[in-house]
Amino acid sequence: MFLRNYWYVGAYSDEVTCEPLGRVLLGEPVVLYRTEAGAPVALEDRCAHRLLPLSMGKVIGDAIQCHYHALEFDGTGACVRIPGQERIPPQMKVKSYPVVERDNCVFVWMGDAKDADESKVPEIFGKLCQDGWSATKVHCHVEGNYQLVIDNLLDLSHLATVHASTVGSMHVADMANVETERDGDRVKVSRWTMDVPAAKTYQQFGNYESNIDRWQISEFFPPSYFRINNGSAVAGTGAREGTGEKPWDFWVCHGITPSTQDSTHYFWHLGHRLWTDNMADVEQFYEQCYGVVGEDIAVFEAQQKTINLDPAAPMREIGYDAGPLLARQIIDRLLQEEAAQKSGKAA
Numbered sequence: 001m002f003l004r005n006y007w008y009v010g011a012y013s014d015e016v017t018c019e020p021l022g023r024v025l026l027g028e029p030v031v032l033y034r035t036e037a038g039a040p041v042a043l044e045d046r047c048a049h050r051l052l053p054l055s056m057g058k059v060i061g062d063a064i065q066c067h068y069h070a071l072e073f074d075g076t077g078a079c080v081r082i083p084g085q086e087r088i089p090p091q092m093k094v095k096s097y098p099v100v101e102r103d104n105c106v107f108v109w110m111g112d113a114k115d116a117d118e119s120k121v122p123e124i125f126g127k128l129c130q131d132g133w134s135a136t137k138v139h140c141h142v143e144g145n146y147q148l149v150i151d152n153l154l155d156l157s158h159l160a161t162v163h164a165s166t167v168g169s170m171h172v173a174d175m176a177n178v179e180t181e182r183d184g185d186r187v188k189v190s191r192w193t194m195d196v197p198a199a200k201t202y203q204q205f206g207n208y209e210s211n212i213d214r215w216q217i218s219e220f221f222p223p224s225y226f227r228i229n230n231g232s233a234v235a236g237t238g239a240r241e242g243t244g245e246k247p248w249d250f251w252v253c254h255g256i257t258p259s260t261q262d263s264t265h266y267f268w269h270l271g272h273r274l275w276t277d278n279m280a281d282v283e284q285f286y287e288q289c290y291g292v293v294g295e296d297i298a299v300f301e302a303q304q305k306t307i308n309l310d311p312a313a314p315m316r317e318i319g320y321d322a323g324p325l326l327a328r329q330i331i332d333r334l335l336q337e338e339a340a341q342k343s344g345k346a347a
């Protein structure tokens with residue numbers, strides 16, 4: 001079950017071209033491409049004739065041509081050409097999805113098209129596109145359920161072990177002061193770890209000569225977006241008050257789009273004020289961060305494999321699960337509301 005009445009990241013802008021891109025979003029096959037004028041289009045990736053994915057075909061003008069028998073569908077999903085016949089049956093069409101392009105992303109509305117409201121496109125990645133900032137991004141296909149990713153990002157104690165060679169140290173699990181707040185359907189988990197030696201990444205790029213105070217502020221909002229600020233300053237110089245010396249921080253924004261029940265499109269976008277003009281240093285920092293993403297994905301995929309062996313195996317809770325549990329409760333409630341709304345509409 002997925003929340004449907006939301007805008008999801010379907011692709012980064014630079015992934016959508018005049019070459020069709022096939023992607024499964026919320027269990028539905030979707031093909032993305034651009035018209036001649038450059039507008040993004042999202043259609044059902046399943047030809048109305050014999051169900052071949054349209055993404056195997058090619059874009060001709062503003063339409064997409066199926067690879068099998070050359071039927072063509074325009075950006076509204078209407079069939080506009082059947083080779084060898086004049087008549088186009090009205091049922092020969094595919095679903096079209098509302099799309100909005102913003103902040104380097106193509107957002108796709110996965111609910112009823114008539115409910116698509118552009119004002120609800122999340123302001124998620126815009127912060128990372130500011131002047132004087134540098135940013136990088138990756139899209140990963142994860143063989144794991146999207147809620148495993150949400151759990152992970154609301155409990156950053158896992159840096160202690162999963163990312164011990166770069167951004168983590170045992171202090172963030174053992175010594176963090178953690179506060180979990182809920183504001184409507186948003187969840188914020190703030191972690192402060194005071195007066196500890198800098199983990200490798202912080203030492204290398206923050207250039208600290210003494211202990212640091214470090215923060216990890218993770219904000220979740222439905223259906224599955226995150227904005228996370230990670231940073232540090234010299235210990236005891238007022239990091240929490242915003243006056244810390246040698247502050248060094250970065251933001252990671254995440255768009256998590258379920259693909260199937262046990263796979264996920266993970267749009268990970270990192271940005272920061274430039275702390276150096278040595279771009280080789282910045283590239284090294286990014287390399288460490290890509291490694292961090294890979295370490296998380298290895299965890300999600302291993303979890304999913306054990307879940308698949310026995311889907312009924314229970315998960316037990318610890319104190320740090322307060323944030324993940326809140327997010328799961330919010331998603332469950334919203335799923336129930338959508339189901340009730342749908343059955344009300346059907347009645």
Ligand code: FES
Nearest residue numbers: 047049050066069
């Ligand atoms: S399957 Fe697409 S044209 Fe026949």
Ligand SMILES: [Fe+2]
Nearest residue numbers: 162163292296
């Ligand atoms: Fe992680």
